[in-house]
Amino acid sequence: MTVAGAGARVGFLMLCHTALDRAAQVARHWAERGCPVVIHVDRRVAAAPYAKLMADLADLPDVRFSGRHACEWGTWGIVAASQQAATMMLRDFPDVRHVYLASGSCLPLRPVEELAAYLDERPRTDFIESVTTEDVGWTVGGLSVERFTLRFPFSWRKQRALFDLYVELQRKVRFRRKMPDGVVPHLGSQWWCLTRQTLSAMLEHPERARIDRYFRKVWIPDESYFQTMVRMVSSNVESRSLTLSKFDYQGKPHIFYDDHLQLLRRSDCFVARKIWPQADKIYAAFLSDDRSRQAVAEPNPGKIDRLFAKAVERRTKGRPGLYMQSRFPNANWENGRTAGPYSVFSGFSDVFENFEIWLSKASGTRVHGHLFAPDRVHFAGGEHVYNGALSDSAALRDYNPKSFLTSLIWNTRGERQCFQFGPGDDQTLNWFMAMDLNAQISVISGAWAVPLFHSNQNFSDIRREAARLQKLEQEFLNILRSPHAKARTRIWSLADFVENPMEPLQTIIDEIGPRQGRRLTEAPRMADLTGFGQFLQNLRNQGMQPVLMGDFPVGDDPKPTSTRRGRPYLVK
Amino acid sequence: MGLINSYRLRWQRRRLLARAFLHRRDLTVVADRMASVRPQPILAFVTLRNEKVRLPYFLQYYRELGIDHFLIVDNASSDGSREYLAAQPDVSLWSTTASYKGSRFGMDWLGHLLRRYGHGNWCLTIDPDEFFVYPFCETRPIRALTDWLDTTAVRTFSALLLDMYPKGPITGQPYREGQDPFEIAQWFDSGNYMISRNPAYGNLWIQGGPRTRTFFADKPKLSPALNKVPLVKWHRSYAYISSTHMLLPRGLNLAYDEWGGEKASGALLHAKFLDTFAAKAAEEVSRGEHYAASAEYKAYQEGLSKHPDLWCKWSEKYINWRQLEILGLMSKGNWA
Numbered sequence: 001m002t003v004a005g006a007g008a009r010v011g012f013l014m015l016c017h018t019a020l021d022r023a024a025q026v027a028r029h030w031a032e033r034g035c036p037v038v039i040h041v042d043r044r045v046a047a048a049p050y051a052k053l054m055a056d057l058a059d060l061p062d063v064r065f066s067g068r069h070a071c072e073w074g075t076w077g078i079v080a081a082s083q084q085a086a087t088m089m090l091r092d093f094p095d096v097r098h099v100y101l102a103s104g105s106c107l108p109l110r111p112v113e114e115l116a117a118y119l120d121e122r123p124r125t126d127f128i129e130s131v132t133t134e135d136v137g138w139t140v141g142g143l144s145v146e147r148f149t150l151r152f153p154f155s156w157r158k159q160r161a162l163f164d165l166y167v168e169l170q171r172k173v174r175f176r177r178k179m180p181d182g183v184v185p186h187l188g189s190q191w192w193c194l195t196r197q198t199l200s201a202m203l204e205h206p207e208r209a210r211i212d213r214y215f216r217k218v219w220i221p222d223e224s225y226f227q228t229m230v231r232m233v234s235s236n237v238e239s240r241s242l243t244l245s246k247f248d249y250q251g252k253p254h255i256f257y258d259d260h261l262q263l264l265r266r267s268d269c270f271v272a273r274k275i276w277p278q279a280d281k282i283y284a285a286f287l288s289d290d291r292s293r294q295a296v297a298e299p300n301p302g303k304i305d306r307l308f309a310k311a312v313e314r315r316t317k318g319r320p321g322l323y324m325q326s327r328f329p330n331a332n333w334e335n336g337r338t339a340g341p342y343s344v345f346s347g348f349s350d351v352f353e354n355f356e357i358w359l360s361k362a363s364g365t366r367v368h369g370h371l372f373a374p375d376r377v378h379f380a381g382g383e384h385v386y387n388g389a390l391s392d393s394a395a396l397r398d399y400n401p402k403s404f405l406t407s408l409i410w411n412t413r414g415e416r417q418c419f420q421f422g423p424g425d426d427q428t429l430n431w432f433m434a435m436d437l438n439a440q441i442s443v444i445s446g447a448w449a450v451p452l453f454h455s456n457q458n459f460s461d462i463r464r465e466a467a468r469l470q471k472l473e474q475e476f477l478n479i480l481r482s483p484h485a486k487a488r489t490r491i492w493s494l495a496d497f498v499e500n501p502m503e504p505l506q507t508i509i510d511e512i513g514p515r516q517g518r519r520l521t522e523a524p525r526m527a528d529l530t531g532f533g534q535f536l537q538n539l540r541n542q543g544m545q546p547v548l549m550g551d552f553p554v555g556d557d558p559k560p561t562s563t564r565r566g567r568p569y570l571v572k
Numbered sequence: 573m574g575l576i577n578s579y580r581l582r583w584q585r586r587r588l589l590a591r592a593f594l595h596r597r598d599l600t601v602v603a604d605r606m607a608s609v610r611p612q613p614i615l616a617f618v619t620l621r622n623e624k625v626r627l628p629y630f631l632q633y634y635r636e637l638g639i640d641h642f643l644i645v646d647n648a649s650s651d652g653s654r655e656y657l658a659a660q661p662d663v664s665l666w667s668t669t670a671s672y673k674g675s676r677f678g679m680d681w682l683g684h685l686l687r688r689y690g691h692g693n694w695c696l697t698i699d700p701d702e703f704f705v706y707p708f709c710e711t712r713p714i715r716a717l718t719d720w721l722d723t724t725a726v727r728t729f730s731a732l733l734l735d736m737y738p739k740g741p742i743t744g745q746p747y748r749e750g751q752d753p754f755e756i757a758q759w760f761d762s763g764n765y766m767i768s769r770n771p772a773y774g775n776l777w778i779q780g781g782p783r784t785r786t787f788f789a790d791k792p793k794l795s796p797a798l799n800k801v802p803l804v805k806w807h808r809s810y811a812y813i814s815s816t817h818m819l820l821p822r823g824l825n826l827a828y829d830e831w832g833g834e835k836a837s838g839a840l841l842h843a844k845f846l847d848t849f850a851a852k853a854a855e856e857v858s859r860g861e862h863y864a865a866s867a868e869y870k871a872y873q874e875g876l877s878k879h880p881d882l883w884c885k886w887s888e889k890y891i892n893w894r895q896l897e898i899l900g901l902m903s904k905g906n907w908a
Contacts, residue, residue, distance in 0.1 A: 248906045252724055259711040276716055307908050315906030318834040322900045323767050325730045325799055326837035328776055328828045335832040388763020389886040391785045399792035400766035403780075410900060411763035 008097035008123070010035055010116055010193075013085040015078065016104030017042035017071060019277035020053045023104035027063055028056075029287045033112040036062040036093040040081040043068040064088055074156055078190070078222040079215065086199055097123060100193040105274035106243065107256075107286050115242075115270045119193070126198045126234045129188030129241045130227040143167070147219040148185045149176045156219075180207065180214050188227040191243035191273065194234075201233035202226070244269035244301075246308040249316050254308050258282055263307065266300040321410050321438075323403065337436040338409040343418040343512060344439060346476070347447025351497065352524035356380070356420070362505075362522070363512045365416040371408070372401070372425035387411040401428045409438070416512060423448055423472035434479045439487035441480060442508055445473060446494040446549025450527050453535045463542045470548055477548075495550030498529065581773075585820040588811035591676065592683030598670035599645065599681055603658045606641070606689055613640035614714055616696045617685060619678030621647040623700040625848065627656055628750040630700050635662070637704065638713035639696065643689060645681045647672050672861040679812050690806035694718040697802055697816045698840065703754075704731065704802060705893050706838035707904040720907055721805070728819070729803040730827035731838040732901055734760050735781045736890065737845040737882040746847045753843035759887040760841075761785065762899045765798065775799060775818040775825035782845075782882040787875035796868055800840055801827055836905030839896055845882060 012030050014037060016023040027037045039057075041050050057063045066085040071077040082101060089099055098119045108115075119125075133145040143150075150170045154162040179185070194202075205211065211229070215221045230237055244267050246254040253274050256264060258281040264272055265285075275282055318327050320336025329335070349355040349369070360367040360380070369378030377392040384392045388411030390404070391397075397404045409417060421441075433439045448469045452462050480489045488511070492504060502523060533552040540546065609615075616639045623630075631642065639662075646654045646667045657665045668681065675681050686695055696704060696714075706717050706729070721729060736757035738745055745756045765780035778799040779792065788795035800816045804824065811820050818825050829835045853876070856862050856869040888899070896902045 248724075250724065254908060255720060255723070257708070257712050257716055259708060276719065278713070278715065311904065311906045311908035314834050314904060315829075316833045318829065318832050318903075319900065322834070324765070324828075324834075324837070324900050324903065325732045325767075325776055325778060326828045326835040326903050326905065327833065328767060328769065328830065329832045330830045333830065333832045385785070385884045385886055387886055389761035389782070389785060389884055389888075390764045391789055393785075393789040395790050396766075396784065396792050400768060403766040403768075407763045407765065 008120070009093070009095050010098045010100055010112075010119055011089045011093055011096035012037045013082060013089060013099060013101045014039045014104055014106070015042075015071065015081055015085075015101070016040065016053075017045060019105060020045070020049050021056075022275070022277045022283065024053055024056045025283065025287060026102075026104075026107060028060060029108065030112060031057075031060040031062045034062075035112055035116075036064070036089065036096060038064045038066050038085040038089045038092075040066045040085045041068055042081075043070040043077075062093070064092060072155070074152075074220045076216045076221050079225045082222070082226070083203060087203055090196060090200055090203070097196050098193055099196070099199055100242070100271070101191055102243065102271055103191070103273055105277065106191075106271050107273070107275045107282065108270065109244070109264055109267055109272050109286055110270050118270070122238075124195060124197075124236045126192070126194045126230055126237050127240060127242050128192035128194060128227060128230050128237060130186040130230055130237055130239050131188055133185050133187060143219065144187065145185060146171075147187075147224065148179060150219075151175075151177065151217055152219040177214075177217070180211055182207070182232060183211065183214070183228060184231060185224060186227040186231055187224050188239070189241040189243065189245060190222040190226075191241050191245060191271075192226055192230075193242050194226070194230065198230060198234040202229045205229070205233065242270045244272040244304065245274070246304065248308075249312045254311070256282060261285055263304055267304055268301050321406060321413075323406055323410075332435075336438065337432065338406055338438045339413050340409055341416060341438045341440060342409055343416065343508070344421045344433060344441045345418060346421045346423075346442065346473075347444030347494070348442070349420045350422070350447040350450045350527070351444055351494070351501075352526055355524050358522070358524040359418060363416075363418070363509050365418050365512060366412065368417065368419035370422065370425050371405075371419045372397070372421060372427075372429070374424070374426065377404075378420075398426055398428075401426060402432055405429055405432070418512070423469040423476065427472060427476065430476050430479050434482065434485040434487050434489075437486045440508070440511060441487050441489045442504070443473075443477065443480070443489070443491045444494055444497045445477060445491055446470075446546065447497075448473065449494070449536070449546060449549055450529070450532070453529075453532055454527070459538065459542070463539060463544050466539055466546060467544050470544075470546065473548055493548065493550030495552055498526065501526065581820060581822060584813075585809070585811050588683065588813065588820065589687065589809070592680045592687060592811070595670075595675050595680035596684040596688075598668040598675060599666040599684070600668065602646070602654065602665040602667050603663065605661070605664045606643075609641045612693065614638060614694045614696070614718060615640065615690060616642045616698060617644075617682045617690070618642060618698060618700060619645045619647060619672075619682055620649070620653060620700045621672070622649045622651045622653060624649070624651040624653040624656055625747065625749045626700050626753070626843075627653060629752060630703075631660065631663075632750075633703055634696075637709065638715050643685050645678060645685070647678065677815060677862070679815065683811060686806055686810070686812075687808045691808040693806060694721075695804055695806040697804075697812065701753075701843045702733070702802070703841040703843060704838060705841055705896065705902070706731075707836060707893060707897065707902065707907055709838075709893055717907075718803075718805070726835075727805045728801050728824045728827045729836070729838065730776075730799070730801050731803070731840045732765070732778060733798040733800050733842050734839045734896070734901060735783055735798075735842045735844065735882075736760050737782055737887075739881075739883040739887070741880040742845045742849055742876070742882070743847045743880075753846055754841060754890055757843055757845055758890050759883055760890060762886075762888040762901065765901075766792070770818070773813065773818045773820070773825055774822045775801075776828055782887075783872075785884075786882055787871045794867065794871070801825065802840060803838075834903040834905050836907045837902050839893075839902045841890070850876065 012035055031037050066088045069077040069081040071081055086099055154166055156163050215225045248254055256275045258279045261282055317335050321339025356367045366380050368380045371377050376394050377397055379386045379392055388407055452466055533554040536546050536552050537554045616634055642663045644657055644663055644665050648669045654667055657663050672678055737759050738756045761781045765778055767776055767778050770777045776799050779795045784795040797817050801819060802816050853869045853872050
């Protein structure tokens with residue numbers, strides 16, 4: 001203890017409005033450990049509970065009650081209450097050197113002696129978060145400097161529409177209040193710990209009447225009055241609060257419950273707010289004198305920060321790709337339409353035999369057949385039910401295809417899904433997939449003609465089917481080529497693809513990528529295309545115009561002989 | 573949503589409230605202990621018929637969550653439910669022999685009780701086979717949740733109705749009175765739910781789960797709705813439209829975030845598929861007192877004879893709410 005601070009004490013101001021029994025408990029804790037307490041109770045609290053609080057604490061000589069103000073959130077009442085309580089504290093307890101502003105739902109996390117010793121080492125320091133309006137990122141409603149320059153006659157909580165309208169109107173007409181000389185707006189947490197010198201300089205400031213009059217009309221003055229004033233009277237401001245107080249994205253304080261006990265033990269703050277009044281375990285643990293239990297954990301305040309930052313992120317951004325009863329984003333607000341990357345292959349299983357098996361081996365991923373086939377969902381391995389108990393019923397899938405796909409990708413988080421797609425499948429999700437950043441869509445256009453070429457149908461049926469599929473695929477390709485499409489898309493015509501299949505395959509596999517840098521050594525077996533050019537010519541002769549497959553001159557059949565022999569094939 | 577529609581919905585709400593008011597005459601007081609309830613209670617509202625075997629555990633579960641008082645309508649039970657409930661110190665009981673169907677499946681009765689006793693309080697409206705799970709429910713009583721909802725000015729809290737089922741035929745393990753039903757029905761479907769928005773009332777319409785997978789795979793439109801809004805800070809002008817699936821005024825159904833974020837939500841574990849179910853299905857089909865002439869129960873009877881087992885290899889075994897949160901079936905939102 002320094003000489004200057006010998007016998008100096010820390011006094012607490014408590015602003016209370018609910019759970020007065022808890023406030024009484026905390027006040028008693030402080031008072032019994034040599035800290036004077038001045039309590040302010042909101043004027044809106046009824047007489048009976050107020051009288052009970054006074055009676056509960058009547059045996060403590062160092063507890064005082066200050067004049068009552070109505071403290072509606074965001075209004076001047078809270079500042080007036082703090083001023084009056086502080087005046088009383090300085091007047092009645094001359095040995096108080098630091099004054100700590102707390103609320104009725106605050107709780108000391110570390111023993112008072114530690115706080116006293118800490119303040120004794122810093123007898124001239126004012127602990128108050130005080131940041132210029134340009135530098136705060138946390139103000140709610142986008143109002144920071146405007147808190148000081150506009151008027152706020154309407155209640156934000158009860159008359160929100162009028163509040164917003166009036167703000168907008170003042171912005172339109174460029175209305176600005178004039179600030180008193182010397183006032184440089186600062187904002188910060190309303191919970192501070194100031195020295196007697198600083199606090200009395202504020203309370204006895206020659207300009208106080210004028211400044212108070214100005215701040216009466218500022219919005220949420222409890223976050224700006226002391227924070228601004230302190231810059232005018234103190235030269236030793238440490239801009240941080242000794243009170244642990246976390247706010248959610250709406251500026252409401254997070255509440256601590258019994259299950260936060262370990263977390264609070266690891267905080268290095270002296271006081272925490274706000275505690276749920278019925279958190280019996282927390283109150284019992286921190287108000288007891290059994291310090292051996294409190295000292296066990298190493299301080300780790302970052303853990304609390306992370307917990308609450310994560311909560312805010314979950315509330316504002318959510319988990320990408322999740323659709324559930326409390327998250328159902330509007331189109332383009334999904335923050336990720338699906339939960340993870342997936343690959344769509346159109347035409348590949350027509351060009352190659354057993355493409356699924358080959359791809360699964362080459363890429364190490366889960367490869368499905370045609371998930372959107374008309375007969376049923378062709379899950380990998382012919383499963384009837386898949387991850388998350390997804391059914392293979394086509395009726396269920398078609399009832400809500402978007403839920404089907406997003407559920408599949410969500411259920412298999414961490415494992416990339418690949419599936420086959422084609423013009424013969426349900427086309428409902430074409431836009432959805434094309435607009436999905438997670439989709440990797442590879443198309444061999446016109447490949448649907450290969451199974452037709454091999455089929456044993458009457459030619460007129462083949463011709464009709466070919467026309468239908470070509471039209472559907474053309475629509476799909478138009479969507480993929482739209483400027484709005486976000487999916488990673490690759491399109492080859494069948495003719496281009498069969499000429500050099502290994503390079504596109506390598507590119508796709510590299511992108512899927514769990515075995516990066518690996519070269520493909522084994523090619524999938526390509527379907528026999530001997531006579532395919534003639535087949536297309538026959539379609540033309542029947543009046544159909546097959547265009548999507550590219551150029552296949554009659555008689556000049558592609559010869560993918562190297563792959564058909566199945567010997568190792570290396571791409572340099 | 574135009575003016576005309578708003579006006580139409582307002583009249584629909586008034587009609588619902590008027591119905592509830594008329595149906596108050598169906599109810600006879602058996603035990604009214606409302607005078608002894610603490611101020612600002614958290615209330616549970618239940619309609620039931622012949623559920624004696626479930627009641628001891630049901631009451632125990634909700635007492636432990638911190639429900640202060642149960643308001644129960646007994647619809648002509650003959651198994652001793654009424655006598656049992658009448659003897660409970662925290663139950664106020666009404667009885668009726670009127671038609672369940674005629675009172676919109678009990679909602680008119682509960683609507684009356686909600687309006688009369690629920691105004692200004694947090695009200696949980698549930699069936700005796702529904703068990704409410706919310707974030708942190710193991711460590712925080714339900715009042716912690718309602719206090720938090722109050723501070724964030726939220727009036728409704730949604731929950732997914734999560735069908736739970738046993739492994740093997742549902743008649744395999746008999747349910748004993750007082751037993752935790754989820755010792756038997758431990759399994760659920762984790763990711764086959766279908767969601768769309770209902771433009772008429774602004775609520776989400778959720779279907780799926782084991783019932784859809786096994787009984788309604790070829791007629792999905794008929795599969796039961798799983799979206800529920802069971803917990804509401806009640807106001808006398810509110811009305812449930814169909815079961816607790818949705819409410820009027822419409823704004824109350826907006827318990828989901830539309831801009832990518834997650835609001836906090838819970839689940840109702842549905843202990844329907846116990847050995848008691850087969851008997852219940854048979855009874856309900858013959859009574860025809862359920863929705864759409866008990867069509868749902870007919871489908872179950874038919875389905876159960878074909879697939880007596882709801883379990884599949886992708887079924888998930890229930891552990892706790894955190895598991896449901898990770899699976900995306902409920903959310904902590906910004907409650908930490």
